[in-house]
Structures are given as structure tokens and as C-alpha cells.
Amino acid sequence: MRFDRRLGGLHAKFIALVGATLVLMLAVVLLMLQRQSAMQREVVHQSRDSMHALVFERLRVHGEALSAQVADTLVNPLYYFDLDSIGVVARNVLKQPDVRYVLVYDTKGDIIHDGSGDIPTYGQAMRDPLAYEAVSANGVHAQWTDRVLDVSSPIRVGDQRLGGVRIGYSLDGVRADETRAANALGDRLGAIGTQHLWWIGLLLAALVGLGAIASWVLQRALVRPIRQLAGVAQEIETGNYATTVPESRRNDEVGELMRAFGRMGDSIARHDRDIRRMAYTDALTGLANRLAFRESLDQRLMQLRGAGRQLALLFADIDDFKRVNDTLGHDAGDEVLLQFANRIRSAVERYGEAEDTLLARFGGDEFVILLQGGEASGRDVRAQATELAETLVAELGRPIVVQGRQVFLGTSIGITLFPEDAAGATALMKNGDIAMYQAKVAGKSCYRFYSRAMDQAVERRVRMEQDLRGAWERGELSLVYQPIYRLGDGQLVGAEALLRWQHPEQGSIAPSVFIDVAEQSGLIETIGPQVLRAACDDAMRWHTQFPRGKDLFVSVNVSPRQLRSGELPEQVVATLRDTGLPPPQLHIELTETAVIGDEVHASALLARLRSNGVKVWLDDFGTGFSGLSHLRRVPVDGVKIDRSFVSDVLRDPDDLALTTAIIAMAHSLGITVIAEGVEKEGQYAILRERGCDLAQGYWLGHPVGAQEFSGLLA
Incomplete structure (x- = not known):
């Protein structure tokens, strides 16, 4: 399933790439639309500002001219304090478009006339925010707020100032005109953007179709053959090296890849056979090695759990083997190991059936025998292990002739039982080592069964070794x-x-x-x-x-x-x-x-x-x-x-x-x-x-x- 997910993901990755491209393009389109919308708003805003500036400027110029004209007209009426004449002029001005108020005031800023019939504000001081600058100005002066444009002009007789006049223009109408013009401009720009959007949508749809076609071609031309190779690779991964690679008549790179994969599968099968033989076999003696023995032991223990059957491990170590290497050389040591292996193999073959025993070399001068209690014999596995250990001690105690010299070595054997001593492979092998060591301590050329007391002895020895380290320095x-x-x-x-x-x-x-x-x-x-x-x-x-x-x-x-x-x-x-x-x-x-x-x-x-x-x-x-x-x-x-x-x-x-x-x-x-x-x-x-x-x-x-x-x- 790993290969399926990985290789099947190639198609998914391509689709994801196409999708990502579409998403990216869509993001670009959305960004363009957003920018277009922002530009439309900016255009409308700038147009409105320009229109506002133009209209406002024209209104200001018109107001300043009108204010100056009215100030000239009001010189005599104000000089003679003719309120009726002042009122006629003020009311005429109020009738003009967008004029909100007309105020005639004296030099102190008090209102003389506001264009009304009864003049309710007569004599009141002007207190609005624009009054101060209007009264203080020496000439025509325009000022404004969001709602009104105020244009004032002083009234003079020669160099003598009699007062002034203020004309206020309402800006609401101006703004309404600006809004209508801006809305009309925005609607036109929106219509243009909609036309562009339709064209962009058509281009995206065409791209989606092109991606679908490319995906279909990729699926047939590349993903499918790679998926087939992935299935073969998965079979090889599980150990099925006999699987065959589908034949391909294609002359392109994919066809060459499938043919090369087939040749590689055949080579892997050959190398696997060689590697397994090397990985599970001791190169010197041809016996099973530690890895093969451990796998076989794990398998036997799984079969025996709950079955009420026993198993024994015999750990045999050659006594004083290092002396052979040191005195006669390593070639002589290898010859001794071969002779020992042959003697042990002969004894094991004479003793038990092949399916109930397993002999392995753990490296160096240590051999291990797995002895499974046979149902046919009806004998206890302890008795069988004892008989085999006695046979091995006797057989391996006989002299060995190496390079024309007799060598006396012998063997020490440790025995551990399943399930009495331990239920797991690791514990059994540890117990066998402990028992073998105790056989060496007992004088060598003998065998010992594992017991719980041995663990305590080993623990005491380990503790003593730890205490002995640095004992000289501590006095x-x-x-x-x-x-x-x-x-x-x-x-x-x-x-x-x-x-x-x-x-x-x-x-x-x-x-x-x-x-x-x-x-x-x-x-x-x-x-x-x-x-x-x-x-x-x-x-x-x-x-x-x-x-x-x-x-x-x-x-x-x-x-x-x-x-x-x-x-x-x-x-x-x-x-x-x-x-x-x-x-x-x-x-x-x-x-x-x-x-x-x-x-x-x-x-x-x-x-x-x-x-x-x-x-x-x-x-x-x-x-x-x-x-x-x-x-x-x-x-x-x-x-x-x-x-x-x-x-x-x-x-x-x-x-x-x-x-x-x-x-x-x-x-x-x-x-x-x-x-x-x-x-x-x-x-x-x-x-x-x-x-x-x-x-x-x-x-x-x-x-x-x-x-x-x-x-x-x-």
C-alpha cells in the first residue's frame, strides 16, 4: 500500500499542481478585479474631487463678484441707515440659486439686516465660527465649511468702513450634482469591468479543460505504467521475487524503464538468495549463525506457547581456545573450530531428529544447540539435554590433531529450559550464558543447568567488579x-x-x-x-x-x-x-x-x-x-x-x-x-x-x- 500511495500520488500531485495553477490564476484574477474595483473607486473619487474643485471654484468666484457688487450697492443705504433699501437688496440676493443667507453688519459685527421682513436678529452679534474672519477681512474674503460657502465683503465710503455684507451659499446642491455625476461614471466603469470578467472566466474555463486533458494523458502515458512498477516493487519488498514485470512495447523512456526494472528484479532475486545464505550462515563452519538461530528460536517459542511442550538451549564454549590461536596461529584455530563443529553436528544428528534440533555458531568459540522435546520419545527435555551434554563433553574432550600436534581442549556447556527458566528468547539466551559461565567456574569440561541462584552469583560478581574498579585509588x-x-x-x-x-x-x-x-x-x-x-x-x-x-x-x-x-x-x-x-x-x-x-x-x-x-x-x-x-x-x-x-x-x-x-x-x-x-x-x-x-x-x-x-x- 505504501507504493500505491506514493506512486498514485504522482497523478494527484499533477492534479494538485494544475489546481494550484488555477488557484494562483484565480487569485491573480481576483487581485486584478480588486485592483480594477479600487481603480474605479479611485477614478470616481478623483473625478468627484475634480468636479467638486471646479464647481466650488466657480461658485466662489461668482460669490466674490456678487458680494463685491452688493457691497457697492449698499454703500448709500448703509450710510443713511436706510433699512428698507438694505432689505430690498438683501431679499434680491436671497432669491438667487443656492443662497442660504445674507447678513448686513456694522463695523462691530452686529447684524443690521438679514433680508427678512421683521429682522429678528437685528442688533445681535454674529457668533458663528466664520464671523470673526468675515468681520476682520479688509477685502473680499471667502471661507467655507462642509455645508456652506461664506463670502464677505467690507462696505466703505472712501477709507471709512461702514460695515460689511456676508452671503452664504449652500453646498448641498453642489454635492448632489457631484454624486449624480460620480454614480453615472461608476456605473459606466462597472459595465466595462463586467465585460472583462466574462472574458477572464472564459479563459479560466479553457485552462481547466486543458488541465483535464493533460491529466488524462499523464494518467495513461506515465502514471499507469509507474503504478504497475510500484505493484511489482511492493511484491519484491514483501519478498516475492518471482513476480513478473508487465511487458512493454513502447520505445520511449517509460518502456526502457519497465524493461530495466524487469532486469533489476531478476538481479535482486539472485542477490537475495546469496545475501540470505551469507546473512544466515556462518562462513567458516557452514552452520546457522546468531541471526538465523534467533529467528528460529522466536518462531519455535511462538509455536510452543500454550502447547505444553518443552525446549532446551545448550550453550557450548570451547575451553582454552585462545591458547590455540596464540600458540599455533589463527589458521590452526579455524581448523579446531571446524573439527569441533563437525563433532557437535555428528553428535546432534545421531541424537535427535532434524526438525527437533538446531545447531548454530554464535561467533568465536561458542556453539548453541536448540533441543525441542519430541512427542514420539515421550522423554523429558531435561533428560534429553543431560544425555546430549554428557555426549558432547565426552566427544569434545578427545584430543584434536592440528598441524601434526595433539591439542586437548574440552568444552563447558550451560543449559537452560523453556518454559521453566524463562518464556522469552532474550532471557533464555542470557540464562544459557550464565549457566555456561558457571560450568567454566566449576572447572571446565562439564555442564551445568541454569538456576535462579546463578543470577544472584552473577549479580554478586558484577557488583564486586564494580567495587574493584578504583579500589586501589581509594586505598x-x-x-x-x-x-x-x-x-x-x-x-x-x-x-x-x-x-x-x-x-x-x-x-x-x-x-x-x-x-x-x-x-x-x-x-x-x-x-x-x-x-x-x-x-x-x-x-x-x-x-x-x-x-x-x-x-x-x-x-x-x-x-x-x-x-x-x-x-x-x-x-x-x-x-x-x-x-x-x-x-x-x-x-x-x-x-x-x-x-x-x-x-x-x-x-x-x-x-x-x-x-x-x-x-x-x-x-x-x-x-x-x-x-x-x-x-x-x-x-x-x-x-x-x-x-x-x-x-x-x-x-x-x-x-x-x-x-x-x-x-x-x-x-x-x-x-x-x-x-x-x-x-x-x-x-x-x-x-x-x-x-x-x-x-x-x-x-x-x-x-x-x-x-x-x-x-x-x-
Whole structure:
């Protein structure tokens, strides 16, 4: 309907344009008529004014002549005060056309005669508005109002003034004559305007007819074919690319447009097929992508609502996949993803029917499986999801051969159910992510079902991450130092810097909790350099203030994320330069799994550190799946035997034998051995007997603040 309204509006716009033109012309005509009427009124008005001026001027001239004549006639009668003679002259003047009054007055302006028989105004002073100028004038004087023309003339005998005479002419007759003449002129002009109006009306009617003809031609020649193209475009918009464009044999521009539109429709259909394949398919694995999965999930949920059927989503994420990209390269990573996708696809195809399952890759190393409970099986969808998750954990836990090397990865799977966990697609996908994360926290290579408690755990983790941001600047994070002693002579030779967090509300938070949050969120990349600088500052202060501190070293733990960033050597060199601490007095501790998981990258970074004089220790040695043979390929200066072995050396012969073997093999490679977790005198004694170099633990000393550690040196 949008195309119909838009393209159908072309005809309407043309009609509107014609209409607007007609309206404009009509407005012009009306304006012309208005101007003509105004001109007629102006002509009549000017003619009337001219006529008035002409008649008034003639009347004034006539009045002035008559007034002067009457003044001459009244000289003797007024000199002898002959009222009868004055009355005869005045009455003769009153008989003339348009004369309204005749007043004969003395030098004071008092009336002597008004032309009446009994002279009722005799002796009265003239008090009308025109009297003053009439009495004061020295000669013939004319003045007027809207209704009367007053002409006065003094009466003199020689230089002696006897009085004067005033003749008043009524202007009503003059105005009546002017009105009749003006009306006659207006009627004639109106007749001429009416004739013009008829001609203008005929021209407008002709224009309307011409517009109607043009509209009809436009409708047939342009609007109709464009409307047909609009209908085809609307079909294409709704996804019906099979619609055909009407054929046109016209050789003009419109015909060429319709043929070009047909070719464009065919091209769009081809591109749509290609784009849909690209938009809904993962380019690497050929599986459905996130967009296709979300649309399918929305459709399934609409079908299942109210039907009493269940649905499960399985979020599978490859464990430690980044290690493959970092060590073997992205090509090897793509090969791993393909093999994983094929294994997952095979397991899903063996497990369920195609219409009840959907496999998609969400990007990176995350795969999602939609599992719909089948009516034929009669099994609960939770049981089906459990069986499929167990199959996937087992299948994806088998080694993968990439570039001639075996790679052990595994997968962590999170499972969420509809409608138990959520009723909407967005909530289900969020729950699946949460459950998958909990599977990773639980140790990886396992699966977990979503539960409400997971939301609370995630919320606590998010809140902890927020609180951890800026904790160093607020003074909540601090360093404590655990003494490290030489077993041969019992001398204090160094300290391990340990990070502690005193939360303002929750109190002391275990390092195993907040360090993991910092590692997962990336905050460790900010906190780690701050810890390194603070530890070097404290060590330098001991070095300058205490004689025993000159050879004292400080060991600082570095997270795997700091190691992977590749900036660790530059950070260490800059810190040593700024603090002035000699490089041999700084020991960097790295976990065994962080180093062994990325030997090539780690070896290069550790070699750069050691070339600057910094020593490198391998922490928690013996807890990983690697062997001592890796020590030949990774440049380290020392290994720390994990506390889990040290704690049982007095009662477990196997732990004692393993500890003894680690000490002997490390010494054969020229590597220092440090035992951690020494909590009993017997442990200390047996480790010294077996040749262990250094030790730390609660029996030797608890972690203390920098000031308390200074007391040990004093």
C-alpha cells in the first residue's frame, strides 16, 4: 500500500499542481478585479474631487463678484441707515440659486439686516465660527465649511468702513450634482469591468479543460505504467521475487524503464538468495549463525506457547581456545573450530531428529544447540539435554590433531529450559550464558543447568567488579609481605608481595575471589602494574634504610593475562628505572599453567625479562599436567613447590618422593627450589635435609604490612 500511495500520488500531485495553477490564476484574477474595483473607486473619487474643485471654484468666484457688487450697492443705504433699501437688496440676493443667507453688519459685527421682513436678529452679534474672519477681512474674503460657502465683503465710503455684507451659499446642491455625476461614471466603469470578467472566466474555463486533458494523458502515458512498477516493487519488498514485470512495447523512456526494472528484479532475486545464505550462515563452519538461530528460536517459542511442550538451549564454549590461536596461529584455530563443529553436528544428528534440533555458531568459540522435546520419545527435555551434554563433553574432550600436534581442549556447556527458566528468547539466551559461565567456574569440561541462584552469583560478581574498579585509588587494596628464608642458614632473604582487599562494607575479601574477578574482567591489567610499582618502592626503601635489606629480594605474582598482553617486560623495565631497584632484587612469579599453556610466547617474554637481570619463578609447580621436561624449554630461575605437596611430606611417602624428585631434577638444571606452605617444624627440617633452597609459610612468618616487615629487618 505504501507504493500505491506514493506512486498514485504522482497523478494527484499533477492534479494538485494544475489546481494550484488555477488557484494562483484565480487569485491573480481576483487581485486584478480588486485592483480594477479600487481603480474605479479611485477614478470616481478623483473625478468627484475634480468636479467638486471646479464647481466650488466657480461658485466662489461668482460669490466674490456678487458680494463685491452688493457691497457697492449698499454703500448709500448703509450710510443713511436706510433699512428698507438694505432689505430690498438683501431679499434680491436671497432669491438667487443656492443662497442660504445674507447678513448686513456694522463695523462691530452686529447684524443690521438679514433680508427678512421683521429682522429678528437685528442688533445681535454674529457668533458663528466664520464671523470673526468675515468681520476682520479688509477685502473680499471667502471661507467655507462642509455645508456652506461664506463670502464677505467690507462696505466703505472712501477709507471709512461702514460695515460689511456676508452671503452664504449652500453646498448641498453642489454635492448632489457631484454624486449624480460620480454614480453615472461608476456605473459606466462597472459595465466595462463586467465585460472583462466574462472574458477572464472564459479563459479560466479553457485552462481547466486543458488541465483535464493533460491529466488524462499523464494518467495513461506515465502514471499507469509507474503504478504497475510500484505493484511489482511492493511484491519484491514483501519478498516475492518471482513476480513478473508487465511487458512493454513502447520505445520511449517509460518502456526502457519497465524493461530495466524487469532486469533489476531478476538481479535482486539472485542477490537475495546469496545475501540470505551469507546473512544466515556462518562462513567458516557452514552452520546457522546468531541471526538465523534467533529467528528460529522466536518462531519455535511462538509455536510452543500454550502447547505444553518443552525446549532446551545448550550453550557450548570451547575451553582454552585462545591458547590455540596464540600458540599455533589463527589458521590452526579455524581448523579446531571446524573439527569441533563437525563433532557437535555428528553428535546432534545421531541424537535427535532434524526438525527437533538446531545447531548454530554464535561467533568465536561458542556453539548453541536448540533441543525441542519430541512427542514420539515421550522423554523429558531435561533428560534429553543431560544425555546430549554428557555426549558432547565426552566427544569434545578427545584430543584434536592440528598441524601434526595433539591439542586437548574440552568444552563447558550451560543449559537452560523453556518454559521453566524463562518464556522469552532474550532471557533464555542470557540464562544459557550464565549457566555456561558457571560450568567454566566449576572447572571446565562439564555442564551445568541454569538456576535462579546463578543470577544472584552473577549479580554478586558484577557488583564486586564494580567495587574493584578504583579500589586501589581509594586505598582499599594494599600489599602484605610474607618472609622467605634460606633453609641452609635460616637467614631472611626476601619476601613475597601479596595483595589484600579490605572492602568498606564486606570487610576482608579472599584473594582467590577478587583476583579471579580481576582476571576475568581485565582489571588485573590495571591493578598488576600498580602492585608491581608499590612492591618495588617498598623493596627500594628497605634497600636504602636497612643493612639487611641490601640483598633482600621481593617476588611479585603476575597473572596469565598480563603475560599474554606482551607488555610485561616493558612494564618491569620502566618500574625498575623509576624506582631505582636493582633488577636482581625483583623476582617475577608466574603460574605453571600460564607458562606451559603458551610456551613459545611465554619463553620469548621470560627471556626478555631475564636479559634485564630480573629473575623468574614458576609458582604452584607440580599441580599442572606438564612434566619437568618443560623446564628445559621455558627459561626460569626457580620453581615453587605447591603447598599441597609440602603439607603431606611428613605422612605421605608419595608426596615426599615427588618433592625430593622435584628438588633433585631442578638442581640438575641449575634452578632454585622454593617450598611454600611450611607450617610445621618437621616440614622445615625434612625440606632442609632434602636440599630445598628457600621456604615460606606460617611457621616461618605470616604475611605482614610493609611497616611490620621493616621491623623484621631492624
